[in-house]
Structures are given as C-alpha cells and as structure tokens.
C-alpha cells in the first residue's frame with residue numbers, strides 16, 4: 001500500500017434510507033417491503049455465520065419464520081459466542097422508571113454519544129425496537145433484576161442521565177445469549193435450523209454479483225466444505241483482537257468479515273475502535289487477554305494518581321502505598337478537569353485522560369501504566385455492605401485476578417481495546433453493497449457512529465437479529481424465485497473458492513519457519529497499541545503503515561505451523577486468523593490516517609480543542625468512509641456515504 | 657502482593673485423536689510469573705514446545721474470564737483445579753509453589769469423547785437443551801415485559817440456576833458421570849418463572865429422556881458436582897428437578 005498517493009475515490013454510497021418523517025420511516029418501510037409467501041419460505045436457504053446476539057437471534061427468528069437456515073460457529077456450542085461475556089447491561093427506552101426517557105431521548109443520546117457519525121434513521125429504528133427486545137427476552141425467561149414489587153429494575157449506565165439499563169447481575173450478556181441460544185435450540189429441534197459447530201467460514205462465494213454461499217473448514221476433521229444459500233448473513237463479531245491484547249475472547253477474529261471484504265463487500269470506518277477505561281492493567285509479557293471491570297464501578301469509584309512524579313515513582317517501586325498518600329497529594333484528574341461529569345465522563349474521554357497522566361509520569365504499578373480507582377470514600381459514605389451489594393462480584397473477580405482486596409486498597413485500572421464500531425458497510429436493510437450479503441451485530445458498522453455508548457451493543461445485536469433482519473431479508477428474497485435460483489454448491493465459483501482456501505492452508509503449513517503464529521500476533525499488537533491506539537498522529541500512523549507490511553512479510557516467510565490440515569489443529573486456526581489481522585490492521589491504520597479529525601474513539605492529536613478535547617471537522621468529514629478492496633498491492637478505493645442530519649443539531653461534545 | 661517466578665513440572669494428557677490411545681507426557685515450564693493465569697502458563701508451554709519442534713498441546717478456551725464455559729481441564733484430579741467457584745481460566749499460578757508437579761487431564765466421561773489431547777466433545781449438552789430447555793415463544797409475539805410481576809425471591813432463584821455455563825465439570829467430577837446438575841439447573845431456572853410454567857411437565861420429561869439417551873450416569877447423591885461447579889450451582893436444583901419429574905409423571909405418565 002502506498003499511503004503517500006492520493007486517495008482513490010469511487011462512487012458515493014446510498015444508504016437507501018426510506019423517505020418520510022424520522023419516527024415513521026421504519027413502520028412505513030416494513031409495510032413497503034415485499035413479503036415472502038409463507039408456503040415458499042421453506043424453499044429459501046439462508047446461511048447465518050455466528051451464534052452471538054446478532055447471529056443467534058437472527059438464525060432463531062428466521063427459523064421461526066419457516067426459512068431453511070444453516071448456522072455456523074467456531075466454538076463447540078452456540079452458547080459460547082463472545083456475547084456471553086458482556087457484564088453491564090442492555091439499554092431500552094421503556095421509561096419504566098418514569099424519569100423522562102423516550103425513544104427520542106435514546107435516539108438523541110446515541111447520535112450524540114457516537115459523535116455525530118451515525119445515520120439518524122438507523123439509530124431511531126434501534127431506539128424504537130429496543131422496547132420489543134426486553135419483552136422478548138422476558139418471555140424467553142431471561143432473569144433480569146427485579147425490585148421487591150416484582151417489576152423490572154433499571155440502572156443508569158455509562159453516564160446516561162436516565163435509568164434505562166436492564167441487567168441480570170453482572171451476567172447480562174450471558175443471560176441474553178442463553179435466551180437466544182435456547183430459541184435457536186428450539187428451532188434446531190424443529191428442524192428449521194441446521195447447526196454447524198466448530199466450523200469456520202474461510203471464504204464467501206459470490207455468483208453473478210450476489211453472495212450465494214460460503215466455504216468452511218471443519219475444525220475437528222479439517223474437511224473443507226461448500227454451502228450454498230439464497231442469502232448469507234454474517235454475525236461474526238468485531239475485530240478488537242487486531243490489537244492482540246483486548247477484552248475480547250481469544251477466538252474472536254475478523255476472518256469472516258475480511259473474506260467478505262476481499263470478495264467485494266466494503267469495509268466502513270475501520271478506524272473507529274473503542275477503548276474501555278476500566279480494565280485490569282497488563283501484568284507482563286505473558287499476558288494473553290485483558291479483563292474488563294464493569295463501567296458501573298465509576299458510579300462510586302474515584303479515579304486518581306499521585307500528584308507528583310516523585311511520589312508516583314515511589315508507588316511504582318513499592319516504597320509508598322496508596323493509603324499513605326495524603327488527600328491533597330492525590331490528583332483526581334477527572335473530577336478536576338470535568339467538574340460537571342467528573343468520574344462519569346464517556347469512555348473515550350476517561351481513557352485518554354488516563355493515558356495523559358501516565359505519559360506525564362504519574363502512572364502507578366511497576367509498568368507505570370495504571371491509575372487508581374478508589375472506593376474508600378464510597379465505603380465511608382455508604383458502608384462496606386452497600387458497596388458489597390453493588391459491586392461484590394466485581395470486587396471478587398478483581399481479587400481473584402490480582403490477589404488484592406479492593407475494600408482495603410484502591411483498584412488499579414488501565415484502558416484496553418474493547419469494541420469496534422467499524423465493520424462491513426450495510427444499508428438501511430442491513431445489506432452490504434454486495435447483494436444478498438447481510439451483516440448484523442458488531443460485524444457491521446451501522447449504529448454507533450464513532451463511539452458506542454455502554455449497554456448499546458447488546459441492544460443493537462438483538463435489534464438486528466430479532467426485529468430488523470427478519471423483515472428486511474424477506475424483502476430481498478421476495479425478488480428471487482426460490483426454485484429457479486437453487487444451486488448445488490459445486491458451481492465453478494464454489495470450486496474455485498474451496499481451492500483457494502486449500503491452497504492458502506497448504507502454503508501456511510509448508511512455510512516451516514521458526515516463529516509461532518502467536519509471536520506475530522503479539523508483534524502486531526504492540527505496533528497497533530503504540531501507534532494506532534488511544535492517540536494517533538500522522539507520524540505514528542505512517543510508522544504503523546511502514547511496520548505492518550514488514551511483519552506480514554516476515555509472517556509469510558518465517559511462520560511455523562504444526563501438524564496437518566486433516567486434524568484438530570489450533571495452531572493452524574490461529575495462523576489463519578493472524579494472517580487476516582495482519583491485513584486488516586493496515587486498512588485500519590490507513591483509514592485513521594485519512595480521517596484527519598478527531599471523533600469519538602478516533603483521536604487525532606492534530607485535531608483537538610485548546611482544552612485537549614476531540615475536535616470534529618464536520619465540514620470535511622461528516623461521512624462514512626467505506627473501503628473497497630482493489631487487490632493485495634494496490635490502495636483500497638474510498639466510497640463516501642454522506643451523513644445528513646435533519647433532526648439533531650451538531651454540537652461539540654462537552655463534559656466540563 | 658508481589659508476584660514471583662516459579663517453575664513447575666506438568667504431566668499432560670496427550671491423545672492425537674478419538675480413535676488413538678492417549679498417554680501422559682512430562683514437561684517442565686520455567687519462570688512463570690505467579691501473576692499469570694494457568695492457561696497463560698499453558699501458552700508458555702506451547703510456545704516452548706514449538707521452539708523444540710514439538711506439536712503444541714490442545715485445550716479448549718475462549719473468554720478467559722470464567723463465563724463462556726469453554727475451558728475444561730482436570731487439574732490434579734479436580735475439574736477446574738484447586739479453588740472454589742472458579743473455572744480453569746480463572747485459576748492463577750499463585751495457587752502453586754515452585755517445583756510443584758501438576759497433572760492435567762481432559763473431562764472423562766463416555767458422553768464427552770476426546771477430540772484431541774484435552775479437548776472433548778460436549779454436543780450431548782446441546783441436544784439436551786434442544787429436547788426442551790426453552791420457552792415456546794417466537795420473536796415479536798411477547799407481551800409487555802412488566803405485565804407479569806415476578807417476586808424477587810423467584811427471580812433471584814431463577815438467576816442462581818441460570819448462571820450455569822454449561823462447562824461439564826459436574827459430569828467430570830461425578831463418579832457416575834451424571835449430568836443431573838446441568839440438566840436440573842436449566843429445569844429449575846425455567847420452572848421458577850411464570851414464563852416457564854406452560855410447558856414445564858413436557859420439558860422435564862423430554863430433557864431427562866434425552867439425558868438418559870446420551871449415556872450419562874445416574875445420580876447417587878455424592879454432591880461432587882456441586883463442589884466442582886464453577887458457578888456454585890446448588891444440588892437443591894437436583895431436588896427441585898426430581899419433584900418436577902415426579903409430578904410430571906403422575907399427571908402425564910411417561
């Protein structure tokens with residue numbers, strides 16, 4: 001890739017947003033969509049890749065409607081998709097607390113939180129269907145928290161000024177996913193869904209400009225298979241693991257989305273990555289993943305560092321404990337810098353400030369890359385019992401990992417990569433520019449703009465899967481006569497794709513170098529975190545763009561992959577995924593280089609206000625950047641989708 | 657607490673595939689930080705094995721924070737190793753001493769055949785849920801979520817049971833390889849809620865029938881399952897399921 005060459009621009013993109021007033025678009029559009037005759041539904045085959053909240057909910061709902069569904073996941077059970085790990089909760093505009101919430105307020109908060117880089121129409125629809133999600137989940141038996149009157153309880157989350165977050169202890173994602181999983185299992189039992197566990201999609205098959213199937217590898221036997229369908233749905237999750245260390249599960253990967261990109265689907269806003277401020281700091285180079293501590297901790301915990309470098313140095317060396325530091329020597333930097341929001345500023349602001357104080361030499365922990373999250377004031381004010389009731393499980397988890405007791409000594413936290421707002425480009429119907437390819441959940445780019453609000457990913461995944469895709473996919477299928485468009489899975493395009501997959505695997509196995517796939521992943525992670533992480537500059541991005549291709553070249557010369565294809569081979573699985581991260585990383589950095597503004601999770605040091613806050617450049621960058629693959633060695637082409645704001649007024653975010 | 661580095665000896669179960677015999681191999685892992693997790697220690701082992709030109713060791717894992725239920729190792733004879741209420745991935749090296757010998761094996765149960773090394777096939781659990789572990793509700797047909805209040809005690813008890821992560825440690829811990837704790841957790845979760853009432857008889861009969869078909873053993877009240885369960889699911893669930901089963905067979909003879 002030659003990043004000095006001017007950006008190649010292709011045709012502009014149309015999001016196909018329905019006409020009419022914002023609040024009526026979805027209702028009207030649902031009516032306008034063509035319907036599939038019920039008796040015809042079973043004649044349509046749909047492939048769903050992924051069993052998380054997006055894919056799992058979609059596959060179950062499509063099965064309920066009577067379609068013939070093939071559903072895939074890489075884990076040994078559909079119940080283990082990474083959605084299971086979400087702790088905090090799910091938003092919905094139910095206004096059960098009567099505190100002034102509404103569909104419009106959730107819409108507005110989400111647009112603003114996303115720093116005005118999302119589509120109004122999509123976000124409004126999301127807010128509308130959020131209410132149905134809670135109804136659906138309760139009917140499935142999701143044991144949400146309740147008050148003594150037996151009604152659903154809510155909490156305020158991530159700085160929201162209303163209580164609209166539903167939760168199931170610290171296991172909200174788990175309970176929502178089990179609800180979707182159980183619905184999916186019901187359809188498997190009924191025979192509408194054919195479930196393929198431990199099967200990894202390695203390529204997308206496109207015939208006549210339409211997505212018509214996939215190539216998979218059976219992770220137990222190594223068998224390469226082709227599967228055809230009338231439409232393909234991807235719900236394969238985000239690409240946070242490009243940074244190696246993240247809060248994502250170890251298996252989370254970008255391969256399915258990346259294969260679609262290389263087959264012509266545009267990849268939108270890859271530089272929009274979210275860094276979560278409250279994670280357990282890295283303990284050393286043996287670390288394999290980072291653990292998130294729920295954001296709810298910031299409701300009562302106070303964030304601080306020692307006020308002087310000298311003191312911080314002593315803390316790092318273990319010569320001074322935090323309890324020995326006097327009140328006036330503690331720098332509560334969020335409270336001092338943001339008097340009105342204090343410790344509850346949004347994720348991106350909290351993360352960047354932690355980096356700033358650590359860069360200034362005020363960080364704690366041996367690495368100097370940690371800040372304190374202190375509950376002593378809350379314990380004094382509320383008593384240890386109340387604090388235990390609110391955060392007991394989180395404190396317990398922290399202690400298990402670090403062997404330190406947060407009731408006695410402040411927690412230590414540091415930001416980590418957590419979520420990716422970017423993803424495959426989709427229109428209002430969740431369909432990619434590649435016809436017949438639909439994308440749901442974190443894998444698409446659609447609803448969160450440049451920054452996702454807490455408790456909104458679960459909402460979006462389930463909205464897509466239960467309430468949006470089942471309608472919009474019907475509108476597409478209705479244009480295809482089912483019988484006349486049947487395939488066998490043995491067409492030349494399928495054979496070609498399967499051959500490509502086999503060759504790629506053989507190439508990896510035959511390199512016989514000296515370094516493990518993991519070594520390359522770690523090396524990539526370092527480059528990404530240092531140069532494309534919380535603060536990005538033209539210089540750092542160019543450095544990354546110089547380094548990434550070098551690692552990739554080294555990978556294809558010096559990686560050693562053990563064993564053979566025809567067996568259970570985790571080493572090969574890792575190598576295939578790392579190979580894709582090594583490519584996606586470059587697009588991510590390239591997109592970040594081109595977006596010469598700061599917005600949400602994307603912070604360009606060149607574009608900040610006098611107070612060091614993210615500064616958008618609306619006149620130049622109020623668009624979605626969707627990238628088209630043009631070949632391994634050429635620059636991707638940019639397709640812009642202009643963002644039009646007809647209902648909200650763009651303002652500079654301020655949390656002062 | 658200051659972390660230090662320790663060295664341990666591992667006796668690890670290696671088995672190329674389901675149809676080949678397996679055996680223990682002995683490896684040394686040096687200089688592991690006690691701040692590392694057990695699985696990070698196995699990552700180090702795997703990197704070392706690869707440097708020596710040996711095939712890495714296969715074990716299931718994903719979230720590495722105790723919630724996905726993927727990790728599944730028997731460590732020194734105990735599913736998920738020493739320490740109560742944790743999964744394998746939540747075990748840290750500070751639970752071990754310098755020079756310790758640690759034995760690592762897969763779940764052993766005929767219903768969970770080995771795929772490779774310590775990776776087993778737990779599809780049987782999915783089939784039990786398919787038999788009836790759900791409510792019959794289609795997307796879009798639910799009434800308002802607050803239409804039926806649910807007493808906090810019932811909601812909490814349902815949540816306690818719903819916390820099961822489907823790991824299978826209960827089966828691995830049981831000398832009869834019984835799946836009663838897993839099955840009863842789902843039965844209890846749904847039976848405690850009004851939404852689960854309509855099909856509760858059918859559900860328990862179908863799930864128990866599937867459990868038997870999969871070849872899990874009988875429960876003889878040893879309670880090893882509860883001790884091994886990372887989510888501390890209580891054997892009270894088993895009692896609840898037995899009651900549900902009994903009343904279902906009385907009303908609707910199986």
Ligand SMILES: Cc1cc2nc3c(=O)[nH]c(=O)nc-3n(C[C@H](O)[C@H](O)[C@H](O)COP(=O)(O)OP(=O)(O)OC[C@H]3O[C@@H](n4cnc5c(N)ncnc54)[C@H](O)[C@@H]3O)c2cc1C
Nearest residue numbers: 050051052053054074083088089201237441442455457458
């Ligand atoms: C620790 C943590 C806590 C979080 N907490 C919250 C929270 O409190 N509230 C909130 O709203 N959001 C939260 N999030 C974000 C949220 O959990 C995720 O964004 C969301 O669950 C993603 O769902 P998904 O369905 O898109 O993908 P996933 O759940 O990641 O599922 C991906 C699926 O795709 C499959 N797959 C992937 N690649 C392939 C392939 N090549 N072939 C076949 N199958 C494949 C996987 O097997 C899996 O089934 C949290 C995230 C993390 C990491």
Ligand code: SF4
Nearest residue numbers: 820821823824826885
């Ligand atoms: S009951 Fe406990 S041990 Fe058994 S599968 Fe569930 S979580 Fe695992």
Ligand code: FES
Nearest residue numbers: 718720725727745
């Ligand atoms: S790896 Fe997910 S529970 Fe251990």
